[in-house]
Amino acid sequence: MDTQTNPLSHELNPDEKSDKRILERMTHSPSKNPAAPQVNAVEAAQSILGSFVVLCVKLFALFIRTLPPAIALKLIQILVKIGVTLQPKFQRIGMKNLQTAFPSLPEHDHHRLLEEHYRELARLIRDSFSLRTFDKLWFERCVSFPEKERYLELHKNSQTGILIATGHLGSFELLAHCAALLDSPLSFVVRSFRPKALNDWWCSERESLGNKVINRSGAFKEIVRTLRSGRDVGILFDQNVTRNHAVFVPWFSELAATTRALALAGIQLQAPIVVSALCYAGTTKNGEDSYTLYWRKCPVEEIYQNSTLTREEKVERITSLASQMFIELINQHPAQWFWLHRRWRTKPEPPTLPTHRT
Known part of the structure; x- marks a missing residue:
């Protein structure tokens, strides 16, 4: 068809062009970026x-x-x-x-x-949902704390906050709550989860008595800063991590990928390390659940000060020591550790065999 005789192909004057742009915005603007309304709908x-x-x-x-x-x-x-x-x-x-x-x-x-x-x-689930119901009177009635004097002494004499090596044993959410009940609120490293609204609410429950959550992503600098300020930091170190963040140490009968963050923070600040857990221990005379709070200091000072060891050797020894002390607690309460996690998922790389030239 000849464009000169086609009335639909005539040159638009400025007013017509303006009207056309307005009409397009009114009727076809979503087609310019079809992904935008979809993203907004998904977010909503x-x-x-x-x-x-x-x-x-x-x-x-x-x-x-x-x-x-x-x-x-x-x-x-x-x-x-x-x-x-x-x-x-x-x-x-x-x-x-x-x-x-x-x-x-x-x-x-x-x-x-x-x-x-x-x-x-x-x-564990019941205790976690009931955190706000546990107060100091409950602690006095239901929690046995054999190492309380050592706990108070260590806090009094430490130049930094204390590194608390803990894990998914017993009522671990309630463990942090107990620290706040003892007037020593701590910060602890956790992995965030979805949906975000649920994660935010759960963090507010955890922080209700003054504890603070440290997001696991990029946590090391915050761990060091917090320890320097004199505040304790809890690290759940008993689950599998990726190889680039791991040191392989014995966990029961096999080597397991274990976070290096605990040992690295301790080495950097010469901070005391304590293995801790809160485990169910039966019922009281009144029929309430009772718990034992374990607080066992790791003898890491000699490792810190041993100049013949490389940093990597120190990391391995400290992590292995803390792991064995934590496994002792698991052996005391075997049903209370979280067995539904693939602890040995990440395997150490096989040793490289030497090549022989013929």
Whole structure:
């Protein structure tokens, strides 16, 4: 078709061009960037979902707090059992871990420990949802702290904050809460999770008595700064890490990838290191759950001061020492460690065999 005779192809004057731009903005502006409204919609949906999840968790936490502790424990234990039944991979992971840690035990004992672990996992969840209900009077009634005098003395004499090597043993969320109840609030390193709204709410629960959360991503500088200020720092060092952040030390019968951050921070500041956990210890005369707070100082001073050791050798020795002390606590309370995590997932690189020239 000849464009000169086509009335739809005529040259637009300035007024017509302006009208056309306005019309396009009114009717077709989304087509210029079709991804933009989709991103906004996704973000809005995520925000709504996050708020809904937080509301559900808050209501569940409130419900748990209103129940008698024994009934709350039984209810959560049923939910845990349903969860691991629907996700059988966790049962397989738990059994494999128990077989690795306790190879001499018969299989029926592995099954028994795993069943006991589900109950202790339910106790952890109940205690975590009930953090705000635990006060100093509860601590005096229900927590045995054999090393309290040593704890007070170490805080009095230390030039820095104390590095607390802990892990997923017993009621570890309640452990940090107990530090605040002892008027020594601490900072502790955790991994953030999604949805963000739930993570933010959970951090506010953890920080309700003055504790502070350090995000695991890029945490080392904050760990050092906090220790220098005189504040204690807790590091959960008992789970698998990637090879580039790991030192391989014995964990039960196999080498396990363990964070280097604990030892590196200790070496840099010559900070005292303590292995700690809060473990269930039966019931009181009044029928309340009782706990033992373990606080065991690592003898790391000689390692710090040994000039014949390289920094890497010091990291390995300190991490190995803390690991063995923590494993002793696990052996005392085997059902209370978190067995559903792939602790030995990251393997050490095989040794390089020397090449021989012929």
